[in-house]
Amino acid sequence: xxxxxxxxxxxxxxxxxxxxxxxxxxxxxxxxxxxxxxxxxxxxxxxxxxxxxxxxxxxxxxxxxxxxxxxxxxxxxxxxxxxxxxxxxxxxxxxxxxxxxxxxxxxxxxxxxxxxxxxxxxxxxxxxxxxxxxxxxxxxxxxxxxxxxxxxxxxxxxxxxxxxxxxxxxxxxxxxxxxxxxxxxxxxxxxxxxxxxxxxxxxxxxxxxxxxxxxxxxxxxxxxxxxxxxxxxxxxxxxxxxxxxxxxxxxxxxxxxxxxxxxxxxxxxxxxxxxxxxxxxxxxxxxxxxxxxxxxxxxxxxxxxxxxxxxxxxxxxxxxxxxxxxxxxxxxxxxxxxxxxxxxxxxxxxxxxxxxxxxxxxxxxxxxxxxxxxxxxxxxxxxxxxxxxxxxxxxx
Amino acid sequence: xxxxxxxxxxxxxxxxxxxxxxxxxxxxxxxxxxxxxxxxxxxxxxxxxxxxxxxxxxxxxxxxxxxxxxxxxxxxxxxxxxxxxxxxxxxxxxxxxxxxxxxxxxxxxxxxxxxxxxxxxxxxxxxxxxxxxxxxxxxxxxxxxxxxxxxxxxxxxxxxxxxxxxxxxxx
Amino acid sequence: xxxxxxxxxxxxxxxxxxxxxxxxxxxxxxxxxxxxxxxxxxxxxxxxxxxxxxxxxxxxxxxxxxxxxxxxxxxxxxxxxxxxxxxxxxxxxxxxxxxxxx
Numbered sequence: 192x193x194x195x196x197x198x199x200x201x202x203x204x205x206x207x208x209x210x211x212x213x214x215x216x217x218x219x220x221x222x223x224x225x226x227x228x229x230x231x232x233x234x235x236x237x238x239x240x241x242x243x244x245x246x247x248x249x250x251x252x253x254x255x256x257x258x259x260x261x262x263x264x265x266x267x268x269x270x271x272x273x274x275x276x277x278x279x280x281x282x283x284x285x286x287x288x289x290x291x292x293x294x295x296x297x298x299x300x301x302x303x304x305x306x307x308x309x310x311x312x313x314x315x316x317x318x319x320x321x322x323x324x325x326x327x328x329x330x331x332x333x334x335x336x337x338x339x340x341x342x343x344x345x346x347x348x349x350x351x352x353x354x355x356x357x358x359x360x361x362x363x364x365x366x367x368x369x370x371x372x373x374x375x376x377x378x379x380x381x382x383x384x385x386x387x388x389x390x391x392x393x394x395x396x397x398x399x400x401x402x403x404x405x406x407x408x409x410x411x412x413x414x415x416x417x418x419x420x421x422x423x424x425x426x427x428x429x430x431x432x433x434x435x436x437x438x439x440x441x442x443x444x445x446x447x448x449x450x451x452x453x454x455x456x457x458x459x460x461x462x463x464x465x466x467x468x469x470x471x472x473x474x475x476x477x478x479x480x481x482x483x484x485x486x487x488x489x490x491x492x493x494x495x496x497x498x499x500x501x502x503x504x505x506x507x508x509x510x511x512x513x514x515x516x517x518x519x520x521x522x523x524x525x526x527x528x529x530x531x532x533x534x535x536x537x538x539x540x541x542x543x544x545x546x547x548x549x550x551x552x553x554x555x556x557x558x559x560x561x562x563x564x565x566x567x568x569x570x571x572x573x574x575x576x577x578x579x580x581x582x583x584x585x586x587x
Numbered sequence: 588x589x590x591x592x593x594x595x596x597x598x599x600x601x602x603x604x605x606x607x608x609x610x611x612x613x614x615x616x617x618x619x620x621x622x623x624x625x626x627x628x629x630x631x632x633x634x635x636x637x638x639x640x641x642x643x644x645x646x647x648x649x650x651x652x653x654x655x656x657x658x659x660x661x662x663x664x665x666x667x668x669x670x671x672x673x674x675x676x677x678x679x680x681x682x683x684x685x686x687x688x689x690x691x692x693x694x695x696x697x698x699x700x701x702x703x704x705x706x707x708x709x710x711x712x713x714x715x716x717x718x719x720x721x722x723x724x725x726x727x728x729x730x731x732x733x734x735x736x737x738x739x740x741x742x743x744x745x746x747x748x749x750x751x752x753x754x755x756x757x758x
Numbered sequence: 759x760x761x762x763x764x765x766x767x768x769x770x771x772x773x774x775x776x777x778x779x780x781x782x783x784x785x786x787x788x789x790x791x792x793x794x795x796x797x798x799x800x801x802x803x804x805x806x807x808x809x810x811x812x813x814x815x816x817x818x819x820x821x822x823x824x825x826x827x828x829x830x831x832x833x834x835x836x837x838x839x840x841x842x843x844x845x846x847x848x849x850x851x852x853x854x855x856x857x858x859x860x
Binding site for chain 2: 759760761762763764765766767768770771772773774775776777778779781782783784785787788790791792794795798801802805806808809810811813814816817819820822823824826827828829830831832833834835837838839840841842844845850852853
Binding site for chain 1: 616620623639640643644646647650651652654655658659662715717
């Protein structure tokens with residue numbers, strides 16, 4: 192029964208007892224158990240990653256009206272292992288003139304920036320690596336390590352397409368960090384905490400009802416941060432080959448690829464955590480932490496699927512549109528939302544009307560934004576049409 | 588030796604070693620990456636000083652923004668980058684002398700200070716540094732004015748940087 | 759426990775290394791890197807004094823945050839100037855920028 196209520200600490204206590212009974216000092220045993228725990232946790236993430244590859248390939252096949260892998264194992268579930276074997280036996284090429292140390296460090300950093308995020312993922316109340324009181328800032332900091340890996344890879348490859356791809360990707364990641372931070376700030380204002388556990392605890396009603404527009408902004412900027420379509424500018428083959436990982440072969444490329452998939456899943460988890468109550472699901476989480484963790488993983492998989500849905504539905508956007516969309520639209524909107532949320536939250540503090548007021552204010556902002564966009568588009572169109580006849584005149 | 592002391596020594600070695608590489612490496616891009624190592628070391632020190640917020644801000648601001656700017660600038664001024672000439676100018680011995688002087692001067696000054704061997708007081712368990720920091724930054728009696736001035740400075744720097752770096756199109 | 763002296767000596771050493779970088783490097787970007795090291799040394803000192811002398815007030819951390827803002831502003835303007843100079847003079851070696859010297 193103890194195990195059901197608090198699995199991690201129960202395992203920890205029993206392991207500690209068996210370790211120290213053999214004459215090991217308590218400090219050493221604790222550190223050893225921590226290391227084993229971290230190793231198991233990371234292994235869990237990596238094994239999950241293998242199945243994410245399978246899910247990705249199956250889902251994209253369905254979106255494109257194909258069957259997807261179906262030869263190895265039931266439903267082709269062992270296809271990723273075949274992929275891994277293929278990646279492992281490929282030749283490991285380091286291009287001439289490459290900066291060898293940085294070239295080899297970049298994929299490691301890319302994977303690291305994702306695995307770091309797992310340290311603060313609250314699967315269930317007592318199943319969390321560490322409950323940092325600056326958790327959401329940690330999320331942004333880990334993202335900046337990802338940016339670093341991109342620029343490292345792009346520079347070290349000694350390839351102009353890789354460098355240009357890295358420039359593009361870094362410009363995108365840095366730009367979209369700003370609306371993302373603003374969206375996280377809205378959640379911080381609502382929850383009164385930056386820690387992951389505190390945010391989940393504050394969600395008696397999921398924050399999606401407090402801040403639906405913020406959810407959309409966070410989703411868009413998360414997709415941009417991941418570099419998935421419509422923001423997969425680094426994969427524009429006809430322009431820059433494959434961006435910053437053009438020169439990577441074998442398992443080094445595999446690390447970038449696996450890092451991207453695991454990153455998507457992790458962001459699915461963070462969307463579930465920030466906007467959909469984490470491990471909460473209509474009181475079902477009362478059954479125990481393991482059920483809570485399963486609910487959390489289910490939600491994370493759902494939002495992983497949403498990110499894939501966007502990826503395989505929306506075409507790639509042009510680079511100047513990508514930057515203009517961020518700086519002229521998303522960033523101002525995110526800051527307006529932050530101000531409105533703070534103001535409305537203050538006015539309706541401790542009142543039952545808080546949720547409806549915030550929801551209505553979000554709807555109002557959405558309506559105003561759509562109206563503004565409509566008038567803007569009309570103006571642009573009229574300008575174009577005014578130019579057209581004169582252009583034809585000069586031709587004749 | 589306590590475990591925190593060993594950790595401190597490891598971080599100090601990382602910080603000083605990488606800082607030395609920053610000022611002596613020939614390849615500029617490597618200097619920038621060594622600077623990142625230094626900054627991570629400093630962030631670890633902040634974490635050891637119970638300033639978790641500062642550690643995170645250090646990584647977000649320095650690693651995520653400032654060093655990326657440095658790397659961009661180094662790549663944009665590429666001609667110098669491939670320069671295989673000596674990284675130090677001819678006065679480097681004088682500079683080293685100055686650096687040693689400043690270190691020994693600071694050390695002597697600190698050595699005469701009576702609080703030099705102080706250890707840290709215990710933090711009370713219920714203290715929430717982040718909330719206090721946030722409140723202090725927006726309280727008029729505390730640091731609202733410096734905070735606003737810093738924001739205006741950042742805005743001015745932003746506009747100035749764009750103006751200076753922008754190529755004049757209409758001559 | 760770590761005595762305050764360790765942190766202060768580390769900060770002094772980091773500051774001196776930064777000073778050496780500023781004085782001795784040829785490349786203007788490298789000089790800015792040295793300035794960053796010096797600012798970091800200052801920040802270590804500020805946070806250390808906050809922790810050891812006045813943990814109940816947050817003054818030291820506020821100062822350090824303002825140093826962050828100043829560092830960001832300094833880097834943005836400094837690098838913009840260097841890029842502008844590189845465009846006009848095609849060099850960023852600090853010794854070669856002697857147009858004002860007659």
